[in-house]
Amino acid sequence: MAYIEFTHVTKEYTSGGGSVHALEDVNFSIDKGSLTIILGASGAGKTTALNILGGMDTLTSGTVSVDGRDISALSRKEQTLYRRTDIGFVFQFYNLVSSLxxxxxxxxASQIRREHFDPQHTLEQVGLGHRLNNFPSQLSGGEQQRVAIARAIAKRPKLLLCDEPTGALDFETGKQILQLLQDICRTQGMTVVIITHNTAISPMADKVIHFRSGQVFDSSTNEHPMSIADIEW
Ligand SMILES: Nc1ncnc2c1ncn2[C@@H]1O[C@H](COP(=O)(O)OP(=O)(O)OP(=O)(O)O)[C@@H](O)[C@H]1O
Structure with missing residues (x-):
């Protein structure tokens, strides 16, 4: 059994008297310690899949297992615990606490788990050892995203889920953030999933899953993933 498995997953939203099938019979698997890129046009179902994987949303039918555990069958309380301990999220707009x-x-974030990484050391790892006492407003967008990544990994999650992590950054800064995510995956063996619109970065991933209209349209693996430094777009 793969580390992550989506099996016949369907997600239907009902609102305003109508219904939308955000996901329809979605099947894919992801290996432990790998880096996966999820591609697809706006509305294809990428965020819905990531939110389900992260315990932020429920599914209508099918099963999702992570590390041999059926997360689609969790109670609300178990889902909260799963989200807190097993998942690190990185969003497009950092979501840092501005007064800290x-x-x-x-x-x-690290206080959530007893077996967390040292916060200062984690910030040093993402290249921010010299900005520990700065507030978010005193940091550039790329630096704020580094803090957000440090925050997400400091609690030692099983999965690092990133929704358009470079969406608000310029080309060079975006590249540095992607390099950091690839390094975290390789050096810490963390399972990383990245949603992006940018198909050009596909060669950096171990696996690329392409969504279209709520379904997996294509899924492929790279035998030799490229370093982000060697990818041009
Ligand atoms: N809470 C909701 N209620 C109703 N419909 C929803 C809800 N969330 C998502 N949808 C619909 O489900 C479909 C998939 O949305 P989703 O956000 O997963 O797409 P996406 O691929 O992440 O798009 P984007 O790249 O624009 O973020 C869309 O048609 C969207 O309108």
Missing amino acids: TALENVEL
Whole structure:
């Protein structure tokens, strides 16, 4: 059994008297310690799949298993615990607490788990050892995203889920963030999933899953993933 398995997953939203099939019979698997890129046009179902994987949303039918555990069958309380301990999220717009310093933002998240990484060391790892006491407003977009990544990984999650992590960044800064995510995957053996619109970065992934209209349209693996530094777009 793969580390992550989506099996016949369907998600239907009902609102305003109508219904939308955000996901329809979605099947895919992801290996432990791999980097996966999820591609697809707007509305294809990428965020819905990531939110289900992260315990932020429920599914209508099918099963989702992570590390041998059926997360689609969790109670609300178990789902909250799963989200807190097993999942690190990185969003497009960082979502840092503006009144806390970089270090305090990471400390806040790391307190969730006893077996967390040292917050200061984690910030040093993402290249921000010299900005520990700065507030988010004193940091560039790329630096804020580094804090957000440090915050997400400091609690040692099983999965690092990233929804358009470079969407608000310029080309060079975006490349540095992608390099950081690839390094985290390789050096810490963390399972990383990245949603993006940018098909050009596909060669950096171990696996590429392409969504279209709520379904997996294509799924492929790279035998030799490229370093982000060698990819041009
Ligand atoms: N809470 C909701 N209620 C109703 N419909 C929803 C809800 N969330 C998502 N949808 C619909 O489900 C479909 C898939 O949305 P989703 O956000 O997963 O797409 P996406 O591929 O992530 O798009 P984008 O790249 O624009 O973020 C869309 O048609 C969307 O309108």
